[in-house]
Amino acid sequence: MHYQDSLPRLPIPKLEDTIRRYLNAQKPLLDDGQFRKTEQFCKSFENGIGKELHKQLVAQDKQNKHTSYISGPWFDMYLSARDSVVLNFNPFMAFNPDPKSEYNNQLTRATNMTVSAIRFLKTLRAGLLEPEVFHLNPAKSDTDTFKRLIRFVPSSLSWYGAYLVNAYPLDMSQYFRLFNSTRLPKPSRDELFTDDKARHLLVLRKGNFYIFDVLDQDGNIVSPSEIQAHLKYILSDGSPAPEFPLAYLTSENRDIWAELRQKLLSSGNEEGLRKVDSAVFCLCLDDFPIKDLIHLSHNMLHGDGTNRWFDKSFNLIIAKDGSAAVHFEHSWGDGVAVLRFFNEVFKDSTQTPAITPQSQPATTDSTDAVRKLNFKLSDALKTGITAAKEKFDATMKTLTIDCLQFQRGGKEFLKKQKLSPDAVAQLAFQMAFLRQYGLTVATYESCSTAAFKHGRTETIRPASIYTKRCSEAFVREPSKHSAGELQQMMAECSKYHGQLTKEAAMGQGFDRHLFALRYLAAAKGIILPEFYLDPAYGQINHNVLSTSTLSSPAVNLGGFAPVVSDGFGIGYAVHDNWIGCNVSSYPGRNAQEFLQCVEKALEDMFDALEGKSIKS
Structure with a gap:
């Protein structure tokens, strides 16, 4: 935390810059008539109510130097959302297997990852974690x-x-909510709860809840062989799966869950719930192996609903074959904080594992140390759980996930061509959607603003007039252009995308600024400015393509659901020599076909870069 006090503050962009950037992002999405209307909305906003709101936002920000202008409204946006956290908000990141295959045994890996996670917690709390x-x-x-x-x-x-x-x-203010934290359902706005005095781990298996201490009274890590013994005991427990698995409730609409939680508390479950909420984290042990990458994504993104506590700051999931992932709740923090933890856990558990596959568990009395939590369920709660299960099962049936591994090249080749690898991946999504549906649509790419105190994220808007022109050339009339012309268009896209990325990382996007102005108007009871009622504003915030990239030697793949019913959720990574892409969709869209179009787009671009003509 050495840098935390001196981090620069997140800048509020100038209003005219925001309007200019907003109009640039609208251009590829609107026809001339619509664009002129939107320009009018912008002009009157910039010279009228927008100017006034901006002035107030700047003044308010000056009064709150300990934070950023986006932090409060952003927490509020997440915590006030009433939709289920499953699919709508929580993403996952899956670990690569341990390079030493015998270490992928479920008990061995669960023990090693748990110990590594607690080592991270200890380093963090001692103030010894190297700054990010x-x-x-x-x-x-x-x-x-x-x-x-x-x-x-x-x-x-x-x-x-x-x-x-x-x-x-980078800002590290989110890290303190990584452990001992849970999002509690409350009517109209949830709360984040943290109890850093708690020393126990929550373990879920077959929908049953177990707890045992992983830190002793002096705050030292319980010996790895004891942790191994306790996990072995849980893995061999013959208790059947509960008839009414409580975990389903965490997948409910937040208001319904808030009401049912009150019923749980008044049925004498305060202590049990307190143990769940305060646990260091939630370890989920699944009783089946993972079949393939698609099964991996479904299991780590949602599973069957019985063996995850979706409200926990994160669930560490480990399947029978040692496939592992972190599934996290999104209101408390962003990918950067979780990725740091994820990388450290992978590195520590694979390079300095606490136990070996030959290690014998301690001869300790786990029946005494491990406590199974039992919950008293009234008829109303049983009915609530059944309804939650039905809703969960029906929703999950509608989700499709598919993935692509493009082996022809990656970062190394693209950098030699002086192109931004991220720009090329984003261009492929634009071309693919154009090929599949004949349209250019609102596209969202998240970018961290953690270089600032209490920064969160800013949006990069990858769809531009450049990507539209380039996509149309590749998809509609490749024969009309020489490879050189196509390369030139790609270079323009790359340059512009690089500029947008740099601006976003420096807090110079337009999305968060416009969001904060809208939030301020609502907070002051000001009638919603016309600008926000423009259909074009609604359309650009209906992100049909929602994209996020992560690359790390520890990550096998990551993923999330679409943010709109007619959208795609695209997790992707450009590796040194290949490009990976993991796409989710609901029935309104076809993920498999989209990926075929992405592959075609990448093939075409690589052909053009190699001076070959494009196959129609």
Whole structure:
């Protein structure tokens, strides 16, 4: 946390910049007539109520220097949403297998990952976790010498020291909610609960709940062989699955769940729920192996609803064959914080594992140390669980997931061509959607603003006039253009995408600013400005293509559901020599066909880059 005090504040963009960027993003989505109307809405907003709201936002921000202008409204947006957290908000990241195959045994991996997670917690709480830093020039700043020097710079100035060598320390304020935390359902707005005094782990297996301590009274990690013994005991417990699995309730509409939670509390389950909510984290042990990547995605994104506590800050899921993932609740934090934890757990559990496959569990009395939680269920609760199960099963049936591994090349090849790998992936999605549906649609790519105090995310808008022109050339009339012309168009797209990415990371997008102005108007009881009633505003925020990228040596793949019923949820990664893409859809769209179009787009672009003509 060395840099936390000196992090720069998230800037509020100038209103005219926001309007200009907004109009640029609208251009590829509207015809001339619609665009002119939207320009009018923008003009009157910028010179009227928008100007006034912007002034108030800036003044309010000056009064709240300890945070960012987006932090409060963003928490509010997540916590006030009443939709189920499953599919609508919670994503997952799946781990690569342990390179030493015998370490993928379920008990061995569960023990090692649990110990590594607790080691991370201990390092974090001791204030010894190395600060998260984004290095633009790693050769200069990601070095032991730099780390030794920066220690002597007082924390109020340390950010500037890092900035001088092109290293950007990242905000770490979200980390304290990683452990011992749960989102509690409440009528109209949920609450985040954290109890960092609790020392127990919650384990789910077959829908049954177990707890045991993983830290002793002095805060030391319980010995790995004891943790192994307790997990072995849970894995061999013959208790049948409960007739009414409580976990289904965490997948309900938040108001319904809030009401049922009150019933749970008044039926004498306070202590049990308190143990669930305060647990260090939730470890889910599944009793079946994972068949393939599609099964992996379905299981880690939603599973069958009985063996996850979806409200927990994160669930660490480990299947029978050792396939593992982190499934996390999104209101408390963003991908950056979770990815750091994820990477450290993978590295620690594979490089310095606490136990080996030959290790013997401690001879300890697990019947005493492990406690099974039992919940008293009234008829109303049983009815509630049954209804939640029916809703859950029906919803999950509608979700399709498919994935693609494009083996022809990745980062290395694209960088040689002086193209941004991310821009090429995004261009492929634009071409694919155009080929499949004949349209250019609202597209969302998340970008972290963690370089600022209490930054969250900003949106990159990958659909531009450049991607539209380039996609139309590739999809509709490739024979009309030489490979050189197609390369030129790709270069334009890449350059513009690079600019958008840089702006977004620096807090210079338009989405969060417009969101904050709208939120402020509502908070002040001001009637919603006309600008927000423009159908084009509604359309650009109906993100048919919702995309997010993660790359790390620890991640096998990640994924999330579409954010609208007629959309795609696209998790992707451009690796050194291949490109991976994991896509979800509901019945209104065809994920498999979309991926065929993505593959065609990538083949075409690689052909053009190699100077070959495009096959129609």
